[in-house]
Amino acid sequence: MTFYQMVSQGPAVPWPFVLAIVILGVMIRRRYLSPISNIPGPFLGSFSSFWKIQQILNGHTEEQMLALHREHGDFVRIADNEVSVGHPDAVKQLLHAKIAKGRWYEVFSIPDYRFVSQMSETDPQRHIEKGKNVAAGYALSNIIKSEPYVDDIVRALKTQLDKLSASESDDQPAHLDRWFNYFAFDVVGEVTFSRSFGFVQAGIDIGGAIANARHLSVYVSIMGHFIWLHNLTLGNPLLSTLGLIPASHLFDTCVAAVEARKKNPDTRSDMMARWLSVRDHPEREVFAAAVTNVGAGAETVSASLQTFVYYLLRNPVYLERLRKEIDAAQARGELSPVLQYSEAQKLPYLQACIKEAYRYHSPIGTNLPRVVPKGGLTIQGRYFQEGTILSVNIWVIHRNPQLFGPDSNSFNPERWLDRERAKEMDYFLVHWGAGYNQCPGRNLAHFEINKLTATLIRDYDFELMEPNKEWSFRNTFITTQCDWPCKVQRRSLA
Numbered sequence: 040m041t042f043y044q045m046v047s048q049g050p051a052v053p054w055p056f057v058l059a060i061v062i063l064g065v066m067i068r069r070r071y072l073s074p075i076s077n078i079p080g081p082f083l084g085s086f087s088s089f090w091k092i093q094q095i096l097n098g099h100t101e102e103q104m105l106a107l108h109r110e111h112g113d114f115v116r117i118a119d120n121e122v123s124v125g126h127p128d129a130v131k132q133l134l135h136a137k138i139a140k141g142r143w144y145e146v147f148s149i150p151d152y153r154f155v156s157q158m159s160e161t162d163p164q165r166h167i168e169k170g171k172n173v174a175a176g177y178a179l180s181n182i183i184k185s186e187p188y189v190d191d192i193v194r195a196l197k198t199q200l201d202k203l204s205a206s207e208s209d210d211q212p213a214h215l216d217r218w219f220n221y222f223a224f225d226v227v228g229e230v231t232f233s234r235s236f237g238f239v240q241a242g243i244d245i246g247g248a249i250a251n252a253r254h255l256s257v258y259v260s261i262m263g264h265f266i267w268l269h270n271l272t273l274g275n276p277l278l279s280t281l282g283l284i285p286a287s288h289l290f291d292t293c294v295a296a297v298e299a300r301k302k303n304p305d306t307r308s309d310m311m312a313r314w315l316s317v318r319d320h321p322e323r324e325v326f327a328a329a330v331t332n333v334g335a336g337a338e339t340v341s342a343s344l345q346t347f348v349y350y351l352l353r354n355p356v357y358l359e360r361l362r363k364e365i366d367a368a369q370a371r372g373e374l375s376p377v378l379q380y381s382e383a384q385k386l387p388y389l390q391a392c393i394k395e396a397y398r399y400h401s402p403i404g405t406n407l408p409r410v411v412p413k414g415g416l417t418i419q420g421r422y423f424q425e426g427t428i429l430s431v432n433i434w435v436i437h438r439n440p441q442l443f444g445p446d447s448n449s450f451n452p453e454r455w456l457d458r459e460r461a462k463e464m465d466y467f468l469v470h471w472g473a474g475y476n477q478c479p480g481r482n483l484a485h486f487e488i489n490k491l492t493a494t495l496i497r498d499y500d501f502e503l504m505e506p507n508k509e510w511s512f513r514n515t516f517i518t519t520q521c522d523w524p525c526k527v528q529r530r531s532l533a
């Protein structure tokens with residue numbers, strides 16, 4: 040009896056058995072007969088995306104990718120059709136190249152596939168068009184106009200820290216992970232919608248919006264691998280219209296902010312205003328861009344702020360040198376009560392510390408996937424055929440000793456002080472990504488990080504309450520750190 044006859048006779052062959060045979064066949068074909076079969080990597084990754092999903096759930100893809108590239112070299116197969124590329128050439132050939140992003144990004148159309156943002160647009164040409172429509176809003180010249188309003192948020196944060204400083208009790212530590220999150224969300228609100236969300240002032244995660252965004256981050260990181268399923272289920276326009284999906288919380292936050300903005304007589308020339316002023320810019324696209332800002336522009340900034348403070352506290356020599364630079368500028372009368380961006384820019388040691396924070400702990404910790412275009416792609420003599428996903432992990436590039444020196448695994452801002460060396464390293468400092476997908480929010484992020492770090496280092500002493508304990512963080516795409524409470528003490532300035 041042939042296999043077909045066995046199957047067609049129905050009950051004689053139970054369907055689970057047939058299914059198991061089919062799955063086994065697919066696994067064997069992917070594992071042994073794929074053009075990337077000879078690339079080493081974890082077993083689960085040789086026939087499925089499950090290894091990647093397992094890492095997202097474990098929360099440390101960056102650690103695994105560093106270990107795998109150390110073990111196997113430049114190429115590691117991490118899914119049935121995906122190879123992680125650790126060689127520095129990946130920066131030019133994948134990140135800078137005008138090639139399509141993997142379908143994983145489509146999940147960032149929030150709440151559903153009708154709302155395609157710059158982030159979720161995978162086609163390079165359409166992406167570039169979308170980028171042009173929002174560029175003016177993200178320009179530094181536009182961001183700077185919001186400086187007095189961002190100063191208000193810095194002042195509100197200082198008021199909260201002053202209260203903690205005045206408290207005698209150790210039961211009231213400063214959880215800077217939370218405060219920096221509140222700060223970054225409020226700044227995104229102020230710059231995008233002319234109104235802060237009010238987290239800093241309230242001192243709490245109003246309505247659980249931040250907690251919700253974190254759950255959403257796990258969901259999108261996983262479901263990006265099953266985009267067809269997402270589109271059929273929680274990414275289905277029907278559900279989002281009924282407000283029944285996890286994304287809708289972020290979506291609702293933005294709807295509320297847009298509505299409030301319409302009624303706000305003090306609305307400025309904020310990002311939305313710049314985006315709406317672009318001719319033929321569909322309103323749905325403007326809205327999608329605003330949602331992406333809230334989703335992409337707060338946790339990332341908070342992660343960098345935390346890295347900056349935490350690693351300086353763990354490396355007091357660098358903290359002392361930074362202090363000296365800031366205190367000297369203060370004594371010369373060059374600094375405002377809330378540092379202005381232009382003032383912070385003139386502090387070279389501060390700039391080195393910020394760069395090192397970007398390098399040492401990139402807020403984006405999972406691989407950035409790109410699709411090999413027509414004609415294939417050769418990297419380091421290895422040919423990849425069209426359609427293969429090649430991805431880059433920023434941590435793997437940033438921790439490469441050939442690029443950043445033998446101490447690339449240590450936090451050392453002073454590697455940036457030599458200008459010539461810094462110029463060479465700059466090309467490989469890809470915390471913003473690179474090429475046409477480079478982070479459009481980088482001006483805003485760098486602006487607020489400069490202002491807040493310099494102001495806080497000048498005005499406060501922080502001390503880790505558990506100096507022998509490392510912080511913890513989870514990486515589901517954006518890294519979110521926690522568990523590093525500090526004592527905070529107001530400094531008296533000269």
Ligand code: HEM
Nearest residue numbers: 157158331332335336339340343470471472476478480484
């Ligand atoms: C330290 C802070 C930040 C870091 C490290 C960062 C990093 C990144 C990276 C690496 C990407 C590119 C991912 C890829 O190639 O797929 C990206 C994209 C993006 N970021 Fe940021 N980001 C930060 C802050 C912000 C802020 C403040 C905003 C907006 C307010 C923002 C908005 C976006 C958007 C809209 C995209 C999608 C762009 C695209 O796909 O073309 N980011 N970010």
